[in-house]
Amino acid sequence: MNHGLTKHPSHSTTHSSAPQKLMVELANRSYPIYIGSDLLANPLIFADVPSASQAVIVSNQTVATWYLSALHGILKEKYPTVIPIVIPDGEEYKNLTVFEQVISQLLEHTCDRKTVLFALGGGVVGDLTGFVAACYMRGVPYIQIPTSLLAQVDSSVGGKTAINHTKGKNMVGAFYQPAMVVCDLKTLLSLPKREYLSGLAEVVKYGAIMDMRFFSWLEAHIEPILNMRMPELAFIVERSCRIKAQIVAMDETENHIRAWLNFGHTVAHAIEVGLGYGQWLHGEAVACGMVVETYIAQSLGLVTEHFVERLKHLLQAFDLPTSLPQLPAEDYLSIMRLDKKSIAGNIQFALVDGQGKASVVSVKDQDIYALLQTLLRA
Amino acid sequence: MNHGLTKHPSHSTTHSSAPQKLMVELANRSYPIYIGSDLLANPLIFADVPSASQAVIVSNQTVATWYLSALHGILKEKYPTVIPIVIPDGEEYKNLTVFEQVISQLLEHTCDRKTVLFALGGGVVGDLTGFVAACYMRGVPYIQIPTSLLAQVDSSVGGKTAINHTKGKNMVGAFYQPAMVVCDLKTLLSLPKREYLSGLAEVVKYGAIMDMRFFSWLEAHIEPILNMRMPELAFIVERSCRIKAQIVAMDETENHIRAWLNFGHTVAHAIEVGLGYGQWLHGEAVACGMVVETYIAQSLGLVTEHFVERLKHLLQAFDLPTSLPQLPAEDYLSIMRLDKKSIAGNIQFALVDGQGKASVVSVKDQDIYALLQTLLRA
Structure with missing residues (x-):
């Protein structure tokens, strides 16, 4: 893209x-x-x-x-x-x-x-x-x-x-x-600082799913972004809107590429529902969700450990959470099974490849469960 | 048509x-x-x-x-x-x-x-x-x-x-x-007889707004229709669906001709809301609404008295109500002003011409009020 x-x-x-x-x-x-x-x-x-x-x-x-x-x-x-x-x-x-x-x-x-x-x-x-x-x-x-x-x-x-x-x-x-x-x-x-930072999670998402050059630009501009400098703010909003507008024009009702925008969101929605609405901000849940889903991608061999670390590092630089809140793995699974993206009970994730592309993957319950257990114990 | x-x-x-x-x-x-x-x-x-x-x-x-x-x-x-x-x-x-x-x-x-x-x-x-x-x-x-x-x-x-x-x-x-x-x-x-008869109101409506030959056919087949003879039933449903399908194909979201289907419905909705849902069946309210709205059309010189009588006669043959329930005229007006069809507080009606066509007309509150008063006193 x-x-x-x-x-x-x-x-x-x-x-x-x-x-x-x-x-x-x-x-x-x-x-x-x-x-x-x-x-x-x-x-x-x-x-x-x-x-x-x-x-x-x-x-x-x-x-x-x-x-x-x-x-x-x-x-x-x-x-x-x-x-x-x-x-x-x-x-x-x-x-x-x-x-x-x-x-x-x-x-x-x-x-x-x-x-x-x-x-x-x-x-x-x-x-x-x-x-x-x-x-x-x-x-x-x-x-x-x-x-x-x-x-x-x-x-x-x-x-x-x-x-x-x-x-x-x-x-x-x-x-x-x-x-x-x-x-x-x-x-x-x-904006309260926490809300501003929460929004940066979706900005990072656009880089990860569509534009690794933008992702790298974010990595190189952490300080001015944290300081809310107007030129960087303007660029972030414009670049994000441009990517979103392109995707929506191609697939208004999410039959194919629009589903890439769900990167991080299967886990994010489970965090929000599991903790109760309003406990974590949506962007905070998306930040953590992207990390968890990228671990899933790594476990499937779709992405390198290097990318997982880059993603975590960037999100942490924006003071966003990357560790899963302590809820039983069973709760995460049952909420994700009910997510809009599930089909016939099979949980779907939009997983990135570390090269600026994503794909929608159906992952087996036991594989998700095992990974959640590991992350929750870490 | x-x-x-x-x-x-x-x-x-x-x-x-x-x-x-x-x-x-x-x-x-x-x-x-x-x-x-x-x-x-x-x-x-x-x-x-x-x-x-x-x-x-x-x-x-x-x-x-x-x-x-x-x-x-x-x-x-x-x-x-x-x-x-x-x-x-x-x-x-x-x-x-x-x-x-x-x-x-x-x-x-x-x-x-x-x-x-x-x-x-x-x-x-x-x-x-x-x-x-x-x-x-x-x-x-x-x-x-x-x-x-x-x-x-x-x-x-x-x-x-x-x-x-x-x-x-x-x-x-x-x-x-x-x-x-x-x-x-x-x-x-x-179906309970009352519900069946109620449905005939919408059938009569299709004749009035789009197909006077169908209207005449209904007038000529009152007995078999009341007796629910299968050939007449099949014809009624098929003819009505065909007219509705044509109109919807021309104007899915009611920007022009689909509004003709609202004939009788401005008053009908006011009857249903005014009496409380479930008191009159929808079709009963539509029957009475068509008569009242045709009186309005007559007062505007859009339709002859002869057509008003034909419409009333046909609806009464199907045992449908043609007299307005006794609610204050002010109540009718205030409900109609809130109807979906109102624009900037101006009440709109789909009025027939007695020749198988309709048109959407904005009628002044005082004219509606005067007519409602007359009908409620009659």
């Missing part, structure tokens, strides 16, 4: 000047991703939002404090009515109860089937709002305004919407594309 | 011999509708169902007693595991609570993203199962096996899935097409 690679930035490049525009190419459902600094202060970015008599901003308590009034100010120039809906902050609220509450509020405000929803927040707000948009009156337009690194580089792009079930992550959802994605890099500066 | 009209049956034709196959043409999502007698005893009909390790039959308590074992018998030849899920019978159970219960049961049975759902029942089972299929793991295949006249002629065809909200019918849903529709005419013979 490296043929599509853009020029890597030198340290002196100023990326924050003009917003970048990438397209997710999906025929008549294509849409732009805008990336830049201070976009929430730039009404021009919102010039092409769909018209309607009402707009709804869905946000969480934390993000609303920071950015709701800025977005409200821009949207009230475009829509006769702008309604804010604020949900609690945390993965544990990405559930059917909050989904129903948002739907009820839309009905109380007599929102119609042209009403536009704006998801202002991280992955939880984006996934839940997207699913509400997919279902409300059988579908209304929505726009993603991701304010976390994880949402900017991953969950806001590609139209995967969902809510969790106590038995599994993202078990109820839809493929439903947004009309636009707006990534304001400045919002990243207000 | 009359150019597509098939030969009308003479009384002597035997329609129950070979199953008919119609196609809903939607490019790579095209699917067949099979219509015939005793199809639930005919494994050949199910030869092309998608393969999976599990099939799930969703049905209601009443229908399950009659047909669950027959379908189970056929499917167990095709799938290693066949799981029945039985929900309560009635429109009041087409809600988010039952939706969640079905999802939880799928997870308890470790259903995966290839699991095929079979909706065995009337409109409630079909709409709810279809919406579960649309959302479970972001979409699994499903097959409609409608056992009521209303479901065979209307709700099972075209991929409109949904559940109700206390504030409005079908407020949460998706456009999600089935892989196949199987209409076994024999199941109609076990």
Whole structure:
């Protein structure tokens, strides 16, 4: 995939000047991703939002404090009515109860089937709002305004919407594309450090599955990335969105290459469900999941020990967890068997080859069990 | 639309011999509708169902007693595991609570993203199962096996899935097409008379909006239709499915002509919500709704009094209600304003012209109010 690679930035490049525009190419459902600094202060970015008599901003308590009034100010120039809906902050609220509450509020405000929803927040707000948009009156337009690194580089792009079930992550959802994605890099500066670092896990993932040159670039730029320098931030978000947009354009509903994006996620979802939503951040679980799944790949002879060490080293440099939390191996197995990616009870992993490619592999329960036992005892 | 009209049956034709196959043409999502007698005893009909390790039959308590074992018998030849899920019978159970219960049961049975759902029942089972299929793991295949006249002629065809909200019918849903529709005419013979008659309302609707020759045929065959003679039943289902399939093929997501199918439904939904789900059957509300909306059309000069009388006469011959239940006119208005079809608070109706065509018209609140007052006082 490296043929599509853009020029890597030198340290002196100023990326924050003009917003970048990438397209997710999906025929008549294509849409732009805008990336830049201070976009929430730039009404021009919102010039092409769909018209309607009402707009709804869905946000969480934390993000609303920071950015709701800025977005409200821009949207009230475009829509006769702008309604804010604020949900609690945390993965544990990405559930059917909050989904129903948002739907009820839309009905109380007599929102119609042209009403536009704006998801202002991280992955939880984006996934839940997207699913509400997919279902409300059988579908209304929505726009993603991701304010976390994880949402900017991953969950806001590609139209995967969902809510969790106590038995599994993202078990109820839809493929439903947004009309636009707006990534304001400045919002990243207000993120708690732990959330920012968590987002870096998905960034590392793009390197591992599609672009080892990007992976190497990350290894060479740890300090400026940890310091959230704007040129590096801009490059990370742009490169990640570009890779994701390419994959989604090739395989919108995950019939082949989109499954590569699940690298680390079979184990990650088991960690999140096993510990209870909200204990580990999603990106933390993905970091650990990528390491465990790369051990699996190594045990199958798909990848060298050298790559396992590089991956662990990079994730640890970003202060991300690489050791599996202590839960019984049986629990991990039973949760993974129920994961969306399982087919006929066979657990599937997207495993990397250490060369910037991945493949989906069905692994036997006893092999997974043995490896989990070893890792949990280590 | 009359150019597509098939030969009308003479009384002597035997329609129950070979199953008919119609196609809903939607490019790579095209699917067949099979219509015939005793199809639930005919494994050949199910030869092309998608393969999976599990099939799930969703049905209601009443229908399950009659047909669950027959379908189970056929499917167990095709799938290693066949799981029945039985929900309560009635429109009041087409809600988010039952939706969640079905999802939880799928997870308890470790259903995966290839699991095929079979909706065995009337409109409630079909709409709810279809919406579960649309959302479970972001979409699994499903097959409609409608056992009521209303479901065979209307709700099972075209991929409109949904559940109700206390504030409005079908407020949460998706456009999600089935892989196949199987209409076994024999199941109609076990329907309670009231349910059978209710289904005739949607049949009359097809005549009114698209095919006045069919409308006249219905007027001329009231006795055999009331007596559920098989040739007439077969013709009614086939003609209705053919019209619906044509409309859906032209406009899957209701951007233009599909809205004609809403004739009678703006008022019908207000009756159902106003009285409480399950008080009137959907088809009963549609019958009354068509009459009220045709009075509106007449007040706008779109249709003659003669057609209003013909419509009322035909519906009354089928023992369907044509007088509006006594609720305050304000209640009707406020519910209709919240209907999915409203745009920016303007209530929309699909109104017929008495010549086999319809059009979508936005009508002023005060005009609707005045007419409702007159009808409620009459």
